[in-house]
Amino acid sequence: MSSEKNQKVKSRLHPRNKNREKYxxxxxxxxxxxxxxxxxxxxxxxxSVDFSNPVAVRLLNKALLNHYYGIKYWxxxxxxxxxxxxxxxxxxxxxxDLLSESNFGRIPTGNKITCLxxxxxxxxxxxxxxxxxxxxxxxxxxxxxxSIASAQHIVNSNASIKDKIECRLQKNPKDVFFGxxxxxxxxxxxxxxxxxxxxxxxxxxxxxxxxxxxxGKKVKTPELNFAGISHELICDGGEYKFxxxxxxxxxxxxxxxxxxxxxxxxxxxxxxIYKSLEKIEAHQIKTIPMGTxxxxxxxxxxxxxxxxxxxxxxxxxx
Numbered sequence: 001m002s003s004e005k006n007q008k009v010k011s012r013l014h015p016r017n018k019n020r021e022k023y024x025x026x027x028x029x030x031x032x033x034x035x036x037x038x039x040x041x042x043x044x045x046x047x048s049v050d051f052s053n054p055v056a057v058r059l060l061n062k063a064l065l066n067h068y069y070g071i072k073y074w075x076x077x078x079x080x081x082x083x084x085x086x087x088x089x090x091x092x093x094x095x096x097d098l099l100s101e102s103n104f105g106r107i108p109t110g111n112k113i114t115c116l117x118x119x120x121x122x123x124x125x126x127x128x129x130x131x132x133x134x135x136x137x138x139x140x141x142x143x144x145x146x147s148i149a150s151a152q153h154i155v156n157s158n159a160s161i162k163d164k165i166e167c168r169l170q171k172n173p174k175d176v177f178f179g180x181x182x183x184x185x186x187x188x189x190x191x192x193x194x195x196x197x198x199x200x201x202x203x204x205x206x207x208x209x210x211x212x213x214x215x216g217k218k219v220k221t222p223e224l225n226f227a228g229i230s231h232e233l234i235c236d237g238g239e240y241k242f243x244x245x246x247x248x249x250x251x252x253x254x255x256x257x258x259x260x261x262x263x264x265x266x267x268x269x270x271x272x273i274y275k276s277l278e279k280i281e282a283h284q285i286k287t288i289p290m291g292t293x294x295x296x297x298x299x300x301x302x303x304x305x306x307x308x309x310x311x312x313x314x315x316x317x318x
């Protein structure tokens with residue numbers, strides 16, 4: 001029943017994702033000619049990008065941002081995480097849908113919406129997509145001064161996003177919202193892609209699996225910069241501990257923010273996360289399934305605002 005076109009559509013991606021269809025390699029290599037050097041035949045003999053090569057992955061994502069999002073400058077240190085654009089875009093589109101559910105089916109757009117990206121990284125990817133897709137304002141926080149400097153430089157180098165993204169340094173690596181959100185500040189959304197490994201060994205094992213899946217090669221000691229420097233991937237207690245801490249702090253900012261949210265990559269962490277959210281008496285909890293390729297993930301979102309408070313928030317801000 002499925003047509004050839006439907007087979008090329010990545011149906012697990014969000015309907016508004018610009019990369020649901022098979023990559024247009026001719027357009028992408030025109031956008032970034034260097035990418036041509038990394039086009040190889042896949043298992044079916046069709047032209048594809050060498051996804052096992054970190055240089056190829058970076059060039060592909062630069063081409064995607066240039067061709068589909070109008071981002072001309074996207075340079076950051078080699079040791080930092082190079083995010084896959086389609087998956088990052090999906091989070092932004094799903095969280096936009098969450099806002100629309102609270103707004104009679106209409107996605108609120110423009111600079112009246114402020115989104116905080118916790119751990120924005122050197123690439124500033126979530127704010128870039130959020131600004132170009134919905135014209136929201138963004139705050140990007142990170143514990144690494146170099147990442148903040150890199151993200152701010154990307155923002156300042158692209159006229160379309162300049163003055164719409166503010167990068168803030170989190171001076172205490174144990175804090176999430178403290179030191180970033182001021183007492184009077186109102187944030188419509190928080191998003192986060194937390195570090196999901198608890199140790200270097202665990203991160204290396206994950207990278208080994210990734211390389212083997214992509215290239216069939218076994219690598220004894222993979223370079224972590226295939227997927228980012230340590231604080232982007234690793235934190236004490238891994239993903240679960242990071243999100244636990246975020247949930248605990250969110251209670252202190254319960255009236256500052258409409259929706260808090262985070263990606264949860266490990267399904268086994270959900271039970272504990274729900275228990276923590278019940279403990280702090282979140283008014284509403286939502287779980288949004290996500291999937292790219294063979295990988296399944298989900299967004300967990302929560303709000304402390306009552307129905308009346310949500311109505312007042314919408315009427316005064318949106």
